[in-house]
Amino acid sequence: MAIRTPSQTIGPFFHVGLKWEAGEKVAFESPGGRVILTGRVHDGAGNPSADALIETWQAGPDGRAPVPGSAARVTGYSRAATDADGRYTIETVMPGACTGADGKKLPPQIHVTIFARGLLKALRTRVFLAEPAAIKGDPLARAAGPRVGTLIALRDAKDSGTWRWDVRFQGKDETAFIEI
Amino acid sequence: MSARDRIDIDPPYDYPAYKSTILRSPKQPLLRVAPHPMEATGPVFPRKFVTDSEADLTTWGKGAPLGEKMILTGRVTDEDGAPVRNSLLELWQCNSSGRYAHPVDQHDAPLDPNFLGQGKVLTGDKGEYRFVTIKPGAYPWKNHPWAWRPAHIHLSLFGNAYSQRLVTQLFFPGDPLLPIDPIFNSVPDESARQRMVCELDLEHGIEEVALGYRFDIVLRGVKSTPMGV
Ligand SMILES: [Fe+3]
Numbered sequence: 044m045a046i047r048t049p050s051q052t053i054g055p056f057f058h059v060g061l062k063w064e065a066g067e068k069v070a071f072e073s074p075g076g077r078v079i080l081t082g083r084v085h086d087g088a089g090n091p092s093a094d095a096l097i098e099t100w101q102a103g104p105d106g107r108a109p110v111p112g113s114a115a116r117v118t119g120y121s122r123a124a125t126d127a128d129g130r131y132t133i134e135t136v137m138p139g140a141c142t143g144a145d146g147k148k149l150p151p152q153i154h155v156t157i158f159a160r161g162l163l164k165a166l167r168t169r170v171f172l173a174e175p176a177a178i179k180g181d182p183l184a185r186a187a188g189p190r191v192g193t194l195i196a197l198r199d200a201k202d203s204g205t206w207r208w209d210v211r212f213q214g215k216d217e218t219a220f221i222e223i
Numbered sequence: 224m225s226a227r228d229r230i231d232i233d234p235p236y237d238y239p240a241y242k243s244t245i246l247r248s249p250k251q252p253l254l255r256v257a258p259h260p261m262e263a264t265g266p267v268f269p270r271k272f273v274t275d276s277e278a279d280l281t282t283w284g285k286g287a288p289l290g291e292k293m294i295l296t297g298r299v300t301d302e303d304g305a306p307v308r309n310s311l312l313e314l315w316q317c318n319s320s321g322r323y324a325h326p327v328d329q330h331d332a333p334l335d336p337n338f339l340g341q342g343k344v345l346t347g348d349k350g351e352y353r354f355v356t357i358k359p360g361a362y363p364w365k366n367h368p369w370a371w372r373p374a375h376i377h378l379s380l381f382g383n384a385y386s387q388r389l390v391t392q393l394f395f396p397g398d399p400l401l402p403i404d405p406i407f408n409s410v411p412d413e414s415a416r417q418r419m420v421c422e423l424d425l426e427h428g429i430e431e432v433a434l435g436y437r438f439d440i441v442l443r444g445v446k447s448t449p450m451g452v
Pocket residue numbers: 054056372375377
């Protein structure tokens with residue numbers, strides 16, 4: 044078996060190569076309920092991380108992997124760099140329920156890959172767009188145990204289509220990252 | 224546990240010689256959880272996502288960029304040797320004097336009006352790819368006294384599954400800065416480090432115009448799962 048190519052940091056200048064036209068807007072062939080996922084990325088000192096890149100991958104509203112569209116765009120995938128306040132914003136649709144290996148339906152979740160200066164390899168996790176009661180049986184929610192709160196996006200009180208989710212690399216509420 | 228798991232291929236998160244890791248490396252162990260079905264799938268990039276001209280970084284401006292022209296070719300495969308076809312490969316780099324076309328780069332080296340340092344391609348049927356560019360310069364980066372990054376090219380790959388996603392850097396053979404670069408040396412295993420060093424490949428160069436360099440990239444297998452899950 045060949046030795047894999049190792050991961051290296053994205054560095055602070057990734058915008059030069061990784062900018063996509065409307066990259067923060069997730070495209071799908073079929074429309075679904077509009078969702079904004081937004082939040083901030085913080086380092087271990089609580090400072091905003093202004094040079095992180097958030098990428099998301101998710102099922103379509105039907106719970107299936109997105110099918111390639113006819114446009115020159117990629118479907119189901121997004122990419123958003125954080126701004127000076129460490130804020131990212133992704134515009135997407137509510138992912139449908141996927142079927143897990145055991146045949147059970149999985150609650151709506153978005154796969155997240157985080158790159159940044161200072162990260163020698165990407166951090167991976169998933170964020171739930173559901174009430175805590177609705178994710179109890181999910182394998183990731185169970186694995187996260189008391190840290191599951193770091194993986195649940197909170198619905199905005201004024202705008203029900205907006206979900207807030209912060210990422211913390213370290214500290215008291217360190218985000219639960221997963222091995223992939 | 225398979226053979227590859229016994230070698231530390233990827234660097235650790237916590238690597239204090241690279242100072243930015245100190246406040247950004249997670250302190251809790253990563254969770255091990257059964258793979259989600261979406262991890263074995265991945266985005267499909269339409270052919271129209273890239274244009275042919277994006278493979279040649281030397282034709283972006285009104286004239287030729289300064290520096291040593293080079294042709295970078297290679298193949299993308301997975302650990303089992305299977306070609307990774309029709310997959311997005313993005314590239315970015317500084318110019319020949321070590322300066323990025325980026326507002327945050329404060330290095331006192333000149334910008335090149337004919338060089339942006341951005342390219343992308345989709346791999347072919349055998350996983351092959353080809354870029355035309357110029358050799359990037361070394362640059363200082365304030366991490367420690369005499370911190371100068373060896374010449375490198377940043378590469379981003381999607382593979383054919385979400386779990387294959389990789390961002391890495393390409394280095395040049397014989398660079399005297401390699402032994403003192405904490406980012407290169409964050410990879411613990413020597414043979415894994417050598418995976419990030421390209422080879423002079425005259426066969427794919429153009430005589431008296433551009434040197435050829437070869438860089439093959441190996442992604443993890445689609446079916447590999449975290450240990451113990
Ligand atoms: Fe760099």
